Amino acid sequence: MVHINVLDPSASPLDYYGYELRRYREAGGLTQKQLGAIISYTGSLIGQIETARKLPTADFSERADIALGTGGLLSRLLPLVLRSQLPAWFQQVAELEARAIEIYTFHTHLIHGLLQTAPYARAVLGTLDQSNLDDRTAVRLARQRILEKGSAPVLWAIIGEAALYQEIGGAEVMRGQLDRLLSFESNPKVNIQILPYGxxxxxxxxxxxxxxxxxxxxxxxxxxxxxxxxxxxxxxTVNDCSLRYDHLQAAALSIQDSAKLIRRAMEERYGEQPGSDPRPVA
Known part of the structure; x- marks a missing residue:
């Protein structure tokens, strides 16, 4: 007899997700392998998710919802699952981000997590710890979904100029990260200002x-x-930091001039290197 791991759905959001995935799959009369064939994932992966040994992704959740007729349940559970995987001391911050109507951030040497690309986040998270790096990166990026909601908060981010030149992950990663910052230029809810060295x-x-x-x-x-x-x-403390932020905004470059500085950093620091051959290799 094949042993079936029985999950306690109240143990964690991940356990609850796995329990519901299995419940819907079995109600549909499908094996893990059969469901995998329908949604283009392996039966082994489905088994790992059902037993809370692997984190689901947005793509997996959407496909499983459609195939199993869940009414979008798994996709709705996913943000809760991913948030629960954050370090315990940081989970409250993710909840604050999700509830806030306005977020003001100031970072001197690092791009804020809500604005990071996957390669940049991976390089930051993997500095001293390479374990479960794919899952940890996915969990960090999941926080960025708040910027895509219809009721997205207004985000003001003041970034020290040093963060543009602190080469994290290599030149290609930095080009992608700075390009990500520039992608918000026309978004009135995401405002980025650079605090220059000067x-x-x-x-x-x-x-x-x-x-x-x-x-x-x-x-x-x-x-x-x-x-x-x-x-x-x-x-x-709130009043003190509010006053400090007002002064930082006054000292920082305008949004337009900040974008110009980001572009200059991309071109001068992370552009084609002297002597490099941009031609494709046959």
Missing amino acids: VGAHAGLQGSFDLFRFTGDPAIVYTEGYGAGHPTANPD
């Missing part, structure tokens, strides 16, 4: 921070250390 001393010298504003709830400031996050709604 401003010298500025209001953010004490470090990076995020500020979240909500409808009907107090604003929250979030700062981060190594392996720990520190959200606070303390009015004094």
Whole structure:
């Protein structure tokens, strides 16, 4: 007799997803292999997802929803599943991002996670830990779905000029990452400003921070250390960081001039290298 791993659907969002996937599949009279053939995935992968050993993707969820007639259940569960895979100390921040109507971020040497490309995120996450890198990257990128909602928050991101030149993942990765920043030029809900070297001393010298504003709830400031996050709604801290952000916005380049600087960094730092041969190899 084949042993079937019985999941406790209340154990975690991932377990609940696997339980529902199996329930719908069995109700449809399909084996894992048969469902895999229908949605172009292996039966082995379906088994791993059903037993909470593998994270599902958006593509998998959409295909399984259609094939099993779930009414979109798996796709609706996916954001909860991915959010639950974030480090425990960071899960609250992802919830703040999902609820906020306005997000203000300031980072000196790194592109914020909501704006990262997959290769850039992978390079950041894999610096000291290569384990489960595909899943960890997918989990980080899943946070960006809030920018695609009909009720997407307004995002203001001030990025230190150093982040444009800190070569993370190599020149090709950086070209893609800076191009990603430029892709928001015509999006009024995502506003990117560069804080140039030339401003010298500025209001953010004490470090990076995020500020979240909500409808009907107090604003929250979030700062981060190594392996720990520190959200606070303390009015004094919120007021202090709000004032600092106002000064940072005043010191940063305009949105248009920021885009020009990003383009210049792409061309001068990450363009074709001298002596390189751009011709395709036969």
